Amino acid sequence: MLEIRNLHAHVEGNEILKGINLTVNAGEVHTIMGPNGSGKSTLAQVLAGRDTYEVTEGEVTYCGEDLIELSCDARARKGIFLAFQYPVEIPGVSTNYFLRAALNSIRKEQGLDDLDAVDFLQLVKQKAKLVEMDGSLLKRSINEGFSGGEKKRNEIFQMAVLDPKLAILDETDSGLDIDALRIVSNGINKIRGADRAIILVTHYQRLLNYVVPDFVHVLVGGRIVKSGGKELALELEESGYAAIEKAAEQAATVAS
Amino acid sequence: MSRANSTIDEWAEREYKYGFVTDIETDSVPPGLSEDVIRVISAKKQEPEFMLEWRLKAYRHWQTMKEPTWANVKYPPINYDEIIYYSAPKQNKDGPKSLDEVDPKLLETYEKLGIPLAERAALAGVAVDAVFDSVSVATTFKGKLSELGIIFCPFSEAVREHPDLIRKYLGSVVPYSDNFFATLNSAVFTDGSFVYIPKGVRCPMELSTYFRINAASTGQFERTLIIADEGAYVSYLEGCTAPMRDENQLHAAVVELVALGDATIKYSTVQNWYPGDENGVGGIYNFVTKRGKCQGDNSRISWTQVETGSAITWKYPSCILMGDNSVGEFYSIAMVNNCQQADTGTKMIHIGKNTRSTIISKGISAGRAQNTYRGAVKINSGADNARNFTQCDSLLLGDKCGAHTFPYIEVKNNTAKMEHEATTSKIGEDQLFYCNQRGLNLEDAVSMIVNGFCKEVFRELPMEFAVEAQRLLDVSLEGSVG
Numbered sequence: 001m002l003e004i005r006n007l008h009a010h011v012e013g014n015e016i017l018k019g020i021n022l023t024v025n026a027g028e029v030h031t032i033m034g035p036n037g038s039g040k041s042t043l044a045q046v047l048a049g050r051d052t053y054e055v056t057e058g059e060v061t062y063c064g065e066d067l068i069e070l071s072c073d074a075r076a077r078k079g080i081f082l083a084f085q086y087p088v089e090i091p092g093v094s095t096n097y098f099l100r101a102a103l104n105s106i107r108k109e110q111g112l113d114d115l116d117a118v119d120f121l122q123l124v125k126q127k128a129k130l131v132e133m134d135g136s137l138l139k140r141s142i143n144e145g146f147s148g149g150e151k152k153r154n155e156i157f158q159m160a161v162l163d164p165k166l167a168i169l170d171e172t173d174s175g176l177d178i179d180a181l182r183i184v185s186n187g188i189n190k191i192r193g194a195d196r197a198i199i200l201v202t203h204y205q206r207l208l209n210y211v212v213p214d215f216v217h218v219l220v221g222g223r224i225v226k227s228g229g230k231e232l233a234l235e236l237e238e239s240g241y242a243a244i245e246k247a248a249e250q251a252a253t254v255a256s
Numbered sequence: 257m258s259r260a261n262s263t264i265d266e267w268a269e270r271e272y273k274y275g276f277v278t279d280i281e282t283d284s285v286p287p288g289l290s291e292d293v294i295r296v297i298s299a300k301k302q303e304p305e306f307m308l309e310w311r312l313k314a315y316r317h318w319q320t321m322k323e324p325t326w327a328n329v330k331y332p333p334i335n336y337d338e339i340i341y342y343s344a345p346k347q348n349k350d351g352p353k354s355l356d357e358v359d360p361k362l363l364e365t366y367e368k369l370g371i372p373l374a375e376r377a378a379l380a381g382v383a384v385d386a387v388f389d390s391v392s393v394a395t396t397f398k399g400k401l402s403e404l405g406i407i408f409c410p411f412s413e414a415v416r417e418h419p420d421l422i423r424k425y426l427g428s429v430v431p432y433s434d435n436f437f438a439t440l441n442s443a444v445f446t447d448g449s450f451v452y453i454p455k456g457v458r459c460p461m462e463l464s465t466y467f468r469i470n471a472a473s474t475g476q477f478e479r480t481l482i483i484a485d486e487g488a489y490v491s492y493l494e495g496c497t498a499p500m501r502d503e504n505q506l507h508a509a510v511v512e513l514v515a516l517g518d519a520t521i522k523y524s525t526v527q528n529w530y531p532g533d534e535n536g537v538g539g540i541y542n543f544v545t546k547r548g549k550c551q552g553d554n555s556r557i558s559w560t561q562v563e564t565g566s567a568i569t570w571k572y573p574s575c576i577l578m579g580d581n582s583v584g585e586f587y588s589i590a591m592v593n594n595c596q597q598a599d600t601g602t603k604m605i606h607i608g609k610n611t612r613s614t615i616i617s618k619g620i621s622a623g624r625a626q627n628t629y630r631g632a633v634k635i636n637s638g639a640d641n642a643r644n645f646t647q648c649d650s651l652l653l654g655d656k657c658g659a660h661t662f663p664y665i666e667v668k669n670n671t672a673k674m675e676h677e678a679t680t681s682k683i684g685e686d687q688l689f690y691c692n693q694r695g696l697n698l699e700d701a702v703s704m705i706v707n708g709f710c711k712e713v714f715r716e717l718p719m720e721f722a723v724e725a726q727r728l729l730d731v732s733l734e735g736s737v738g
């Protein structure tokens with residue numbers, strides 16, 4: 001589904017991603033871990049198409065298409081969803097209204113008719129249950145006055161409604177208490193499926209107690225320095241990133 | 257923001273959708289202003305003597321006045337001798353009696369503007385008093401309204417048919433000597449609308465007027481007077497668009513509202529005069545005096561305006577809260593793009609006890625436009641327990657535009673409660689990215705964010721008008737916002 005080859009990306013002249021290679025197939029859950037500033041969030045946003053980042057080298061193929069050529073909104077309509085680390089507030093625009101416009105733009109891409117208000121509300125009700133979200137939140141302006149946990153839940157809820165092919169979750173677990181973490185994890189687990197791929201970006205191993213990944217990748221200094229199965233996360237938890245960083249540095253020195 | 261900016265530029269470059277000129281013969285006086293011209297206007301309107309005297313008094317006073325310069329707008333000097341002060345579409349001597357008699361080209365013009373002038377207006381529940389240039393060409397629903405004793409007619413007709421009401425209320429809110437532009441209007445106004453709602457009557461439909469400037473170099477000077485007698489209610493809608501011109505055109509209207517005891521007047525405006533092209537050439541100078549007087553106890557006047565047009569807007573719909581417990585409200589959206597300039601706001605003058613006022617102002621600036629909120633809240637010494645809440649929000653699109661806020665507060669009674677909130681923000685790149693990432697394209701995203709920003713004002717508009725206003729805002733935003 002997603003094929004990343006030697007991806008380099010800059011922001012304001014600084015190179016953040018320095019040659020990422022990653023293959024993600026349908027049905028798989030990949031976790032990307034790494035210390036602060038390693039480029040995890042950058043990778044997530046570059047894949048989503050944020051135009052403050054400039055891709056300088058490399059290729060990204062998504063479902064056979066050149067992803068880099070597509071605008072951010074076109075990517076979204078083709079089934080890429082990013083759950084934001086810091087969900088944005090939009091005053092005066094209700095979550096329901098926003099989400100219906102989003103869903104209908106995606107349906108249009110798929111050649112489907114707009115979902116009418118009644119069907120939409122039914123869908124929303126059902127998906128809101130998934131993340132134990134209070135219906136009254138959906139009538140309020142997007143994320144305005146939401147608690148940190150509510151914002152994150154709203155992201156997972158939107159993901160469930162929009163039904164993406166490739167979901168990228170950027171530190172969705174950070175700032176959640178243990179109950180919220182369980183709810184959010186349940187939401188993620190429920191949308192896991194054979195035709196969907198998920199990329200989880202996280203600092204901590206604790207999310208992985210709830211959402212068990214197929215692959216774990218360690219991102220350090222803009223490169224994936226180690227990949228493995230779910231046991232790699234446990235390993236990291238024990239030894240910390242320092243050991244891996246050190247190994248990565250040595251490897252880089254040797255390489256140059 | 258690079259993509260956002262390019263979309264802003266595209267919007268800025270969009271042509272004015274309503275820029276067409278109707279080619280019909282007009283009956284005009286030569287350019288320039290003199291007592292003779294005023295006499296001609298008055299005679300053409302078959303006005304009673306008192307009206308002519310009032311006009312002349314205003315004209316003589318106007319000659320002693322200087323054009324005001326305090327507003328935060330810039331424009332070359334206006335040559336008042338080049339303006340044609342009267343222009344009316346030629347028609348049969350007695351005027352049209354039904355729509356069939358109206359010049360088809362006029363109707364066509366309205367058709368292009370999407371105004372339901374014909375009976376389909378009935379479906380929308382709207383009675384239309386259409387002002388084409390200076391003369392009202394058709395009035396619908398008159399019969400239905402007159403059954404309730406409601407008078408809704410062209411101003412010139414009211415001067416002839418209801419001189420007592422005109423004598424009593426004309427100039428009672430905006431005196432002939434009020435300000436430069438209002439005084440000019442008092443001297444030369446040609447037509448407008450007149451509404452009288454009798455005691456205890458709730459007007460069953462939204463009353464609506466559509467103004468339009470058509471003949472080249474014609475200043476338009478409408479005069480509107482709305483009186484809600486004790487316990488009456490009326491909601492009045494005013495919409496404006498104008499065709500494309502290269503010269504700047506002066507538009508100096510006066511609107512007076514009078515609410516007697518327990519009466520309510522809701523006055524909503526959607527203003528889309530030609531704003532000039534992207535280089536600031538052409539466009540309407542909209543110098544308008546709008547004021548309402550809550551004369552009786554428990555009366556209420558509410559102004560709602562959506563301003564997207566005009567090269568320059570100079571407009572402060574105000575409320576004089578004389579009656580005890582009276583309420584004044586001002587809800588405004590002012591959107592400027594390209595080289596447009598707006599200096600707009602309100603005055604709330606608290607005189608009666610327990611008077612309350614609310615001001616919600618939303619300014620949106622794009623392109624190189626400048627948007628100024630100017631407001632005054634005055635609490636007089638006798639206005640015990642007066643309350644005011646003011647909220648001024650400005651939204652900037654792009655980095656070449658400006659937003660300015662000048663709130664004046666004058667309190668002479670220490671029981672007053674005043675609240676003032678103000679914010680200035682830009683459409684964030686993060687907000688756009690969020691919308692884009694959910695599949696909305698840039699234009700839809702901007703439209704959604706701007707509409708959300710304006711929501712508090714939109715919900716004050718009558719339903720069908722709110723939809724039109726949103727559409728207008730979208731048109732104004734197109735190419736102007738990213």
